[in-house]
Amino acid sequence: MAKELKELTSRSVNYSQWYQDLVIKAELAENSAVRGCMVIRPYGYAIWEKMQRVLDDMFKETGHVNAYFPLLIPKSFLSKEAQHVEGFAKECAVVTHYRLKNNPDGAGVVVDPAAKLEEELIIRPTSETIIWNTYRNWIQSYRDLPILINQWANVMRWEMRTRLFLRTAEFLWQEGHTAHATREEAIEETLKMQGVYATFAEKYMAMPVIKGVKSESERFAGAEDTYTIEAMMQDGKALQAGTSHFLGQNFGKAFDVTFIDKNGKSEYAWATSWGLSTRMIGALIMCHSDDNGLVLPPLLAPIQVVIVPIYKNEEQLAAISERVNKIVKNLKAMGISVKYDDADNKKPGWKFAEYELKGVPVRLAMGGRDLEHNTVEVMRRDKLEKETVSCVKIEEYIKELLDDIQQNIYQKAYDFRASHIISVDSYDEFKERIEDGLFILAHWDGTPETEELIKNDTKATIRCIPLEGDKAPGKCMVTGKPSAQRVLFARAY
Amino acid sequence: MAKELKELTSRSVNYSQWYQDLVIKAELAENSAVRGCMVIRPYGYAIWEKMQRVLDDMFKETGHVNAYFPLLIPKSFLSKEAQHVEGFAKECAVVTHYRLKNNPDGAGVVVDPAAKLEEELIIRPTSETIIWNTYRNWIQSYRDLPILINQWANVMRWEMRTRLFLRTAEFLWQEGHTAHATREEAIEETLKMQGVYATFAEKYMAMPVIKGVKSESERFAGAEDTYTIEAMMQDGKALQAGTSHFLGQNFGKAFDVTFIDKNGKSEYAWATSWGLSTRMIGALIMCHSDDNGLVLPPLLAPIQVVIVPIYKNEEQLAAISERVNKIVKNLKAMGISVKYDDADNKKPGWKFAEYELKGVPVRLAMGGRDLEHNTVEVMRRDKLEKETVSCVKIEEYIKELLDDIQQNIYQKAYDFRASHIISVDSYDEFKERIEDGLFILAHWDGTPETEELIKNDTKATIRCIPLEGDKAPGKCMVTGKPSAQRVLFARAY
Numbered sequence: 005m006a007k008e009l010k011e012l013t014s015r016s017v018n019y020s021q022w023y024q025d026l027v028i029k030a031e032l033a034e035n036s037a038v039r040g041c042m043v044i045r046p047y048g049y050a051i052w053e054k055m056q057r058v059l060d061d062m063f064k065e066t067g068h069v070n071a072y073f074p075l076l077i078p079k080s081f082l083s084k085e086a087q088h089v090e091g092f093a094k095e096c097a098v099v100t101h102y103r104l105k106n107n108p109d110g111a112g113v114v115v116d117p118a119a120k121l122e123e124e125l126i127i128r129p130t131s132e133t134i135i136w137n138t139y140r141n142w143i144q145s146y147r148d149l150p151i152l153i154n155q156w157a158n159v160m161r162w163e164m165r166t167r168l169f170l171r172t173a174e175f176l177w178q179e180g181h182t183a184h185a186t187r188e189e190a191i192e193e194t195l196k197m198q199g200v201y202a203t204f205a206e207k208y209m210a211m212p213v214i215k216g217v218k219s220e221s222e223r224f225a226g227a228e229d230t231y232t233i234e235a236m237m238q239d240g241k242a243l244q245a246g247t248s249h250f251l252g253q254n255f256g257k258a259f260d261v262t263f264i265d266k267n268g269k270s271e272y273a274w275a276t277s278w279g280l281s282t283r284m285i286g287a288l289i290m291c292h293s294d295d296n297g298l299v300l301p302p303l304l305a306p307i308q309v310v311i312v313p314i315y316k317n318e319e320q321l322a323a324i325s326e327r328v329n330k331i332v333k334n335l336k337a338m339g340i341s342v343k344y345d346d347a348d349n350k351k352p353g354w355k356f357a358e359y360e361l362k363g364v365p366v367r368l369a370m371g372g373r374d375l376e377h378n379t380v381e382v383m384r385r386d387k388l389e390k391e392t393v394s395c396v397k398i399e400e401y402i403k404e405l406l407d408d409i410q411q412n413i414y415q416k417a418y419d420f421r422a423s424h425i426i427s428v429d430s431y432d433e434f435k436e437r438i439e440d441g442l443f444i445l446a447h448w449d450g451t452p453e454t455e456e457l458i459k460n461d462t463k464a465t466i467r468c469i470p471l472e473g474d475k476a477p478g479k480c481m482v483t484g485k486p487s488a489q490r491v492l493f494a495r496a497y
Numbered sequence: 498m499a500k501e502l503k504e505l506t507s508r509s510v511n512y513s514q515w516y517q518d519l520v521i522k523a524e525l526a527e528n529s530a531v532r533g534c535m536v537i538r539p540y541g542y543a544i545w546e547k548m549q550r551v552l553d554d555m556f557k558e559t560g561h562v563n564a565y566f567p568l569l570i571p572k573s574f575l576s577k578e579a580q581h582v583e584g585f586a587k588e589c590a591v592v593t594h595y596r597l598k599n600n601p602d603g604a605g606v607v608v609d610p611a612a613k614l615e616e617e618l619i620i621r622p623t624s625e626t627i628i629w630n631t632y633r634n635w636i637q638s639y640r641d642l643p644i645l646i647n648q649w650a651n652v653m654r655w656e657m658r659t660r661l662f663l664r665t666a667e668f669l670w671q672e673g674h675t676a677h678a679t680r681e682e683a684i685e686e687t688l689k690m691q692g693v694y695a696t697f698a699e700k701y702m703a704m705p706v707i708k709g710v711k712s713e714s715e716r717f718a719g720a721e722d723t724y725t726i727e728a729m730m731q732d733g734k735a736l737q738a739g740t741s742h743f744l745g746q747n748f749g750k751a752f753d754v755t756f757i758d759k760n761g762k763s764e765y766a767w768a769t770s771w772g773l774s775t776r777m778i779g780a781l782i783m784c785h786s787d788d789n790g791l792v793l794p795p796l797l798a799p800i801q802v803v804i805v806p807i808y809k810n811e812e813q814l815a816a817i818s819e820r821v822n823k824i825v826k827n828l829k830a831m832g833i834s835v836k837y838d839d840a841d842n843k844k845p846g847w848k849f850a851e852y853e854l855k856g857v858p859v860r861l862a863m864g865g866r867d868l869e870h871n872t873v874e875v876m877r878r879d880k881l882e883k884e885t886v887s888c889v890k891i892e893e894y895i896k897e898l899l900d901d902i903q904q905n906i907y908q909k910a911y912d913f914r915a916s917h918i919i920s921v922d923s924y925d926e927f928k929e930r931i932e933d934g935l936f937i938l939a940h941w942d943g944t945p946e947t948e949e950l951i952k953n954d955t956k957a958t959i960r961c962i963p964l965e966g967d968k969a970p971g972k973c974m975v976t977g978k979p980s981a982q983r984v985l986f987a988r989a990y
Binding site for chain 1: 527529530531534535536537538539542543545546562563564565566567568569570571572573574575576582586587588589590591592593594595596597598604605606608617618619620627630631634640646650651653655667669842
C-alpha cells in the first residue's frame, strides 16, 4: 500500500470522515456483507482482547464469575417486563424458521415453510429476560444470594444508521447480571460496577470520565436507575462509555424470582445489570488519535514497542539484529510487548508511517551511527518527538517512557475536557454555546418535558446528573422552576 | 442440598443417565427455555475458560491471530459451495424479520410483517462462507498470504436430538480459517493444527487420542480431507474431539478469492479450517469421571486444591486458619489455584462430598490432631486415597501430587483404551465384538457402499484412517477386496 493511500482526512476538515478513514486504514474493522454487522480485523480485535483481559480480571477481583446463556430468547419473554419490551422488542432480529430446503423452482435454497417455529425466537439484544428466567430455578433462599455473574457475548440490535464500533447491529460486549437479597446491596453493586468502569476508562483507556446517573428518559428500559460514565470526544461530543443499572425488583417480579429471607418471609430478588461493549474501541480512537493515525495508551496497545533496523547491507543488519535481539529479550522479560520488524520488502519510511498509523506507543530505530555509538533513536507516538538515547539501561528508559505516555495521554484528554466544559445560566447562552462543541452544566427543572424541549431545540441531551462536583441547587435555565443541582448537557454519539 | 440429592446413577447401571446426572448435579450446565440451547453454569464455564486460555496460547505460538466475523450469513452465501450447502444449509436458524410490534389484537408483541428481510439471514453454523467472502478483499498478492486467523464464537445447528455439551443447537467453539499460496502449505497447516489439538487433548485433557483422516462420507462438507482426533469414552464409544480440514481451493473458487503468485500468475487461494468446541467438556467428563462425580485433570481444573478446616470451636478454627493461610499464600505464589472453604454453615462431610462431585483434584483437611502434629490430611480425587502428610514443604508435595494426578489420569485412560481396542479380520467376529463396546481395527475396501452396509448392520462408523500404527495392506472383512490399511471402527457420540 502506498503512503498516500494511508493519508487520513484531517479532523478539522471532517471529524466523522477522519474517524471512518482511520478505522479502515488502521485495519481495525470494516463493514461486512450483512447490513450493519462489522468484521473486527485482527488489529482491532487485539485491542478488544486487551480490554477483555483487564476487565475480566477486575470483575473476578470483585467476586464475579463468568457463565453463558442462550443467544436466542423466546418472543414472549420480552413482553414480561413492561418497559423492557418497549425498549428492546422493536428493532431486533427474529428467527422464524429452522430449516432451508433446495429450491424446487431452481438454484439455491429457500426457507422450508414446514419448518416454522411455534414461537418466534429473538436474537438477544440484552439478556435480562433469559437470565432471570434461569435464576428462578437457582434462587430459593437468601443463602443462594448474591449471584454475581458476568457473560461475554455477542448481541444484536437492528440499528438503522450504523457506524463501525460506535453503533453496529451486532456488537460484542460483557453483560453482568447480579441478584441480591436486599435493595441496599443491589444499589451498592450497581455503584461498585460503575466504579470499575470508571477505573478502567481512566487508568487503562487514559480517558477521563464523568460519573453520573441518567435522567428518567435516558434510563435503560426496565431499570429504576441507570448509572453511567460519560467521556468527551475530540469534537466535544459525549460518548456514553459504560452503564450500570439498578433494576429494583422489576425482573424478579416479571420472572417470579422469589426467595425466603432471613426472617422466613418470601421476597422478590433485587437485580442489577451492567455492560460495556466494543463501542469502547470507538471511544478510544476518538478520544486520543490524531491526523497521523491512532494514538493508543500503552496499557491497551497490542504492540507497545516496535523496533526498525536501518541498514546498508546484510552485515550491518546482522550487527543491528544482534544488539536488538538482546533488547527484545529483556523487554519481553519485563512483560512489554515488542515487535522487531526486520522485513526486507519494505523501506524504513514505509514502516514508520505504518506504525504511526497503527498507534504503536514507542518506536525505536537503529542504524549504522547508532551501532557505533551504542545508541538508538526513540520516537514517542503521542508527541511525535524523537531523541537519541544510549542503549545502556534502554529497557528501564522504555518502561518509564511507556508510563509517561500513558499519563500524558490521560492528561491531554483531561485538559481538553477542562477547556471544553462550562456552566451557563441562561437558555439563550446555552443555545449559543452548545454550537461550540462543549459540555454544559446547567440547571434543569427535572421534568421530561423540559428535557425534550431542549433536545428538540439544540440536539443536546442530558448526559447525566453528575455524582460529584457542584451540588448547589438553582433555577431551571428554561422554566425558572427549582433545580436540585446542575446537570450535564451535551450532544452525544 | 442434601447428600442424597447428589447421588449419581452409577455408570454400570446407565452410562447415559450417569452423564446427564453428573452434568446437572456438578452444576456444569442445564437445559434452557430454548429447545436445544444450554446454559453453561459458572463451574462449567470456568473449565471452558481454562481450555480457551491454553488453546489460545497454542494458536498464538503457532502464528495465529484472533478476529471476529458476523453472526449472520446471507442465505445465498451457503449455496456458493456445492457440498457445503448440502451439509449445513438444512438444519439452521433462519432470520426472516427485523422488527416486532405491539399485538393489535391483544397483549404481547408480534412479528411486524412490514419488516421482512429481502434476503433471509442464517445464524452461522460455521463461518467459511462469510469469512471467504471477506478474504476476497484482503488477498491480492502472494505477499498477503498466509492469513492465519482464529475466531472464538457461538454457532448454531438445529439438531433434533440434543445432549448437554455433546450435541446442542447452540455451542461455543473456536474456528480457525487460514488462506495459503500453495497446496503444500495448506496441507501442512491442516496437519499442524491437528497436532495442536492432539497435544491439547493428551497433555491438558489427559485424554489419549488417535490421529487419523476421515473417510469420504464422514468428511466436512466442502473439504478435500478432514483430519480428526478420536478419543475413547468409558463406555467404549468414540468421540470426535477436534477436526482440521484441508479445503483445497473449494472456497477460493466459490468466493472468487484469487491472488497473483510469485510468477505473476493468477491463482485461487488454498484454505484450511479447524475447530474445537464446548463438546470437549463432555469428552472430559466422559473420559475420566466416576460414580462419585467429576474427575478433572489438574491442568484444566478451576480449583486445583481445596482446604477444609475441621474444628470444635472458634479458637481452634483460628489456629487452623492461621496455618492454612500460609499454605494458601504459598500455593498461590506457585500458580496453583486454591480455595480455603471455612464456611460455617456446612459440615465437613458435606463439603467433602461436594468437592468430590466437583472433581477438585486435591483436598486437604486440617483438624485438631493435625494442629498438634503439624500435619494435614491429603486426599487425591483420582484414586480417592487419603494420607496424612507433614506440613513441612507441603507445597512441594502438592505440586508433585498434582503432576502425578495429571499423569495418572492420562495413564488410566490410556490403559483403558489399550484394553478395549482389537483387530479383527472376519465380519462375523466384527459384528459380535462391536457389541462389547470396543474400538475395532479392520480392513475395508475403501468404498462408501461397504461403509454404509457396516453402519446399517452394526451402528459402527469409520472413525478414521489412522495416521500411525499398523499400515499393512489386507483384504476387506466384508467384500474381500483389497484394503490399503486397517481403519478404525467404533460406535460414536
